[in-house]
Amino acid sequence: xxxxxxxxxxxxxxxxxxxxxxxxxxxxxxxxxxxxxxxxxxxxxxxxxxxxxxxxxxxxxxxxxxxxxxxxxxxxxxxxxxxxxxxxxxxxxxxxxxxxxxxxxxxxxxxxxxxxxxxxxxxxxxxxxxxxxxxxxxxxxxxxxxxxxxxx
Numbered sequence: 001x002x003x004x005x006x007x008x009x010x011x012x013x014x015x016x017x018x019x020x021x022x023x024x025x026x027x028x029x030x031x032x033x034x035x036x037x038x039x040x041x042x043x044x045x046x047x048x049x050x051x052x053x054x055x056x057x058x059x060x061x062x063x064x065x066x067x068x069x070x071x072x073x074x075x076x077x078x079x080x081x082x083x084x085x086x087x088x089x090x091x092x093x094x095x096x097x098x099x100x101x102x103x104x105x106x107x108x109x110x111x112x113x114x115x116x117x118x119x120x121x122x123x124x125x126x127x128x129x130x131x132x133x134x135x136x137x138x139x140x141x142x143x144x145x146x147x148x149x150x151x152x
Contacts, residue, residue, distance in 0.1 A: 002057040004044040011040035011146060015139055027132040028124055034135050035081070035115030041149045042084035046076060049089050079117035093152055103138050107145045110135045 018033035047055045054060040055073065063069060076087065085091045098104035110131055139145045 003053045004047040007044035011037045027127045031127040031132050032119045042088045045088040107138045
């Protein structure tokens with residue numbers, strides 16, 4: 001994952017994988033991957049905002065020459081969606097938009113309040129099928145949350 005385009009592509013790939021898992025009654029893994037797709041999309045947005053196209057490519061000598069890049073990378077290796085939402089510059093817009101956009105409000109409840117990287121360690125059956133289906137639907141398509149992140 002070297003640049004925002006590759007990171008966005010990976011975000012959509014992880015969402016497709018979540019759909020495959022969900023369609024095969026593996027909701028816990030689907031939930032984790034769906035949340036991970038949002039994490040990746042937020043990280044792509046951060047790369048765009050910072051104007052550092054190879055932020056996560058630790059072998060890129062041009063990027064490595066940026067003073068303080070190690071500290072920036074360390075901070076952005078978080079999996080905390082709230083932190084990434086802030087760093088992406090989208091938190092205020094998200095808060096404002098979710099008041100008028102029921103999909104953002106639902107995503108806030110299903111994703112930002114329930115997902116973290118430790119979801120991968122939860123016991124099988126901890127996620128309800130209907131919640132995972134809702135989340136995947138909220139993230140997908142032209143009006144989905146991934147597109148919202150990408151477009152704002």
